Amino acid sequence: MKNILITPEGIKKNLKNVKPLDAICEYIWNGFDAGASHVRVYLHTNEMGLINMVSIIDDGTGIVYDELPHKFQPFNESKKADLPSRLNHSLPHGRKGIGRLTFFSFAQIARWDTVYEKNEKKYKYYIGMNKDSLNEYDDNGGLKPTETKDSVGTKVTFTQLIALSKEEIIEEIRNEFFWFLELNESNKYEISVDDQLISYEDIVINRTELDLVQLKLNHEYEVKFVQWSKSLGKEYSKFYFIGSDNKECYKEATKLNKKSDEFFHSIFIKSSYFDEFNFDNTQIEGQIGLLSV
Numbered sequence: 001m002k003n004i005l006i007t008p009e010g011i012k013k014n015l016k017n018v019k020p021l022d023a024i025c026e027y028i029w030n031g032f033d034a035g036a037s038h039v040r041v042y043l044h045t046n047e048m049g050l051i052n053m054v055s056i057i058d059d060g061t062g063i064v065y066d067e068l069p070h071k072f073q074p075f076n077e078s079k080k081a082d083l084p085s086r087l088n089h090s091l092p093h094g095r096k097g098i099g100r101l102t103f104f105s106f107a108q109i110a111r112w113d114t115v116y117e118k119n120e121k122k123y124k125y126y127i128g129m130n131k132d133s134l135n136e137y138d139d140n141g142g143l144k145p146t147e148t149k150d151s152v153g154t155k156v157t158f159t160q161l162i163a164l165s166k167e168e169i170i171e172e173i174r175n176e177f178f179w180f181l182e183l184n185e186s187n188k189y190e191i192s193v194d195d196q197l198i199s200y201e202d203i204v205i206n207r208t209e210l211d212l213v214q215l216k217l218n219h220e221y222e223v224k225f226v227q228w229s230k231s232l233g234k235e236y237s238k239f240y241f242i243g244s245d246n247k248e249c250y251k252e253a254t255k256l257n258k259k260s261d262e263f264f265h266s267i268f269i270k271s272s273y274f275d276e277f278n279f280d281n282t283q284i285e286g287q288i289g290l291l292s293v
Contacts, residue, residue, distance in 0.1 A: 001136045002072070008134040011101055020106035020162060021172040027056045027156055028173065028191060029093035030100070032180075034060025034154065041173070041193045043166050051164050054107070059153045062116030065125055065145045072100065072127065072137050088250050088279065090180060090240075104131040108160030115150045124148040169193065178203050179232050179266055186246040205229050219273040228264040237265045241279070244272040250279040 018026075024041075031039040036058035044053035063071060103110040112127040123145035128138035170193050178200035181189055191198045210223040236253045243249050256263050 002069070002139055003135055008132065011134045012104060015102055015105070018102045018105045020164065021168065023102035023105045024054065024056075024169060025172060025176045026094065026099040026102050028058075028177070030156075031056065031058030031060050031154070032189070033092040033094055034058060034062070036060035036153070037184075037187060038190045039192075040195070041169070041191070043164075043169065043194055051161060051166065052159070054158045054161065054164075055155060057153065057155045059151065062152050062154055063112065063114040063127070064116045064118065065123065065140075068127070068139055072139075088252060090183065090248055090251065101129075101134055103129070103158055104134060106162050106164065107131070107158035110156060110158050112154055112156045114154040115148060115152050117152050122148050122150065122152060124150055166193070170198070173198055174200055174203070175230070175233055179228070179235055182226060182266065183240055183242075183248060183268065184246075203229050219271050221273075222268075222270040224268040226266045226268070228266070231262075231264055232266070237263070238267070240266065240268045241274045241277075242268060242270040243275045244270075245275075246270070249274045249277065 028039050028041070038059050040057045042055040042057070043051045044055070046052045100110075108131045110129045113124070114127070115122055115124045117123075125140035125143075125145035126138075127140070129136070173191060173193065177191055177198065181191065181198070181200065204226060206225070206227040208225045210225065212221050212223060236257045238251045238253050240248055241250045254265065254267065256265070
């Protein structure tokens with residue numbers, strides 16, 4: 001067993017405002033942070049029809065064993081904090097190194113079964129944690145990872161749950177991720193619950209693609225405007241600037257984010273122009289401003 005650098009009581013105090021459904025979404029975000037494009041959620045039920053186990057499976061890069069002390073032992077800090085600002089990038093989502101511990105809000109036990117690749121070989125091992133000892137984790141029973149032919153990715157399983165319903169879990173996932181799935185439509189990002197894809201078309205009021213050819217701009221742009229029927233939750237209505245590889249380069253809030261107007265929207269702008277654009281310093285010599293392109 002390895003120790004996290006804080007007491008269980010300290011962890012729970014720091015995370016006292018985490019709600020069970022938010023915590024479940026956090027583990028889905030962890031999959032996307034790890035480079036996943038598909039996240040599958042399975043809700044296992046007992047003979048009474050109650051959910052007694054939740055599994056979340058992603059096809060990300062897995063958790064490299066040698067990096068485990070950096071990912072599980074520090075609390076309230078994360079290497080993700082060294083990556084681009086969350087304010088202007090959708091990923092990485094988790095930033096304080098606490099998402100892995102939020103399971104205590106809805107489950108007694110969490111177990112990660114992960115496969116990662118190193119030196120052209122794949123290895124697997126597990127990590128186990130218990131709600132009653134959140135400052136400790138079991139790293140594969142003290143054994144080294146074993147070589148495997150399994151696919152790279154992570155499966156995290158939660159057992160001994162509080163009462164949860166399938167309907168509320170699906171609705172929470174929809175509300176959390178609909179804008180993100182739209183942003184990554186070209187990358188074919190998917191989330192499924194019991195093999196049923198999360199759908200959000202009923203949230204779309206209007207989806208319009210703008211034709212800018214007649215403007216005779218110096219670069220080609222694909223612009224898509226989406227108006228939503230509901231709030232984007234923690235996400236504001238934003239512009240998303242997307243490169244030629246379909247990856248988000250930057251995002252910023254639009255000027256229409258007043259709660260009173262209920263005009264919920266997202267604007268997606270794709271262009272090869274953004275591939276080399278420095279969004280952090282728009283005053284670079286020779287770089288044309290965004291509003292001049």
